[in-house]
Amino acid sequence: MGRHREFDVEKVLDAVLCVFWRKGYEGASYADLTAAAGVERPALYSAFGNKEMLFRQVLARYYERFLDYVPAALNLETSREVAAHILHNAVDLNTRYPEHTGCLGINGVLAGSDDAEPVRQILIEARATAEAQLRARFERAKAEGDLPATAKPDALAAFLMAVLHGMAVQAKAGFSRDTLEAVAEQALSTWPAAGVLPAGTSA
Template sequence: MVMGRPREFDTVKALDKAVELFWEKGYEGTSLTDLTKAIGVNKPSLYAAFGSKEQLFLKALDRYHERIRLFAAHLLTLPSARDSIEAFLCALATFQSAPGTPHGCLLVQGALAASDESRRVREILCEIRELGVEVLRRFLQRAHDQGELPPGINLVTLARYFVTLYQGISVQAAGGVPTEELHNIISIAMGCWPENHS
């Protein structure tokens, strides 16, 4: 073996380990030592594979977001918009409270409070959360156009309501609230669904 050459490793498995660490500890709570120990490589190898800690975090975010899409995104295709939203939220609650993984949501808890050095990470997470509002707004717009929502309803506010519910659920999940109770909370919240009676 040539001295000084970075040790090769499985970058997919390494990225999954990074996701778990950032998910559990947040961006600032996860040190480079935590990452190298969990992945089983030295710092030069980590830098060679992923760049800086911030670059690794952004790659981990993409990986985490892909997990969410695979787990829940298909539920936004049910015939009823209301049923779609409820099923989607329940799937996310299950994902965030499942045994064997950290609880809560990396997108919500990753950098809620951060130092000036981590401002860019915090801003990126805010942008991702705002993108979630826009994705739901477009979904609700289709439901509105198909007559599932009453005329004149503020779709941005309704989308933000469901995103706020999702974020609150993630905080409750991080605090150890069981999945069944999270689903019950969602069921109560869905009572606010605006029916079109026209």
């Protein structure tokens, strides 16, 4: 029979999440992770697997606990409300914790070694999924007349993701919350005005 696990799994995950958020995947050393977790390396990896597996669990936890505003935004009435909700919540998250600014998904692996390639692919796929969800939402907005007929949902989704990524990098570089809020408002100022409802559709 194995030894009883003598640490709180939830607290350990939260602790190592903060390390990965602050230092990125490769920047977070084994010593950093075990020190934050308060457990020895063998116990940490016995519970969670290797560093990559630990990061996967942390990333899932991050999306669930900190990015819940994204699915909430997709249910808002207009495409502009969707964009505004995501942008302003991203500003808040990127600047909420002075000790780990920016976004875990962006900080994770901006650039990395060949060994970190699987993690980089995880993050690329996660961002692609988010962009696809936005594109589908904006396609619906266009069909409903909330966006003009000339609007390009794929470009709008890519634009919103680009602004979000840029703000995350700026937050990591020390840009203030006020500056990032101004960036968000500038992005929203370019949002396409509502279009004309399709023929046969009532307001």
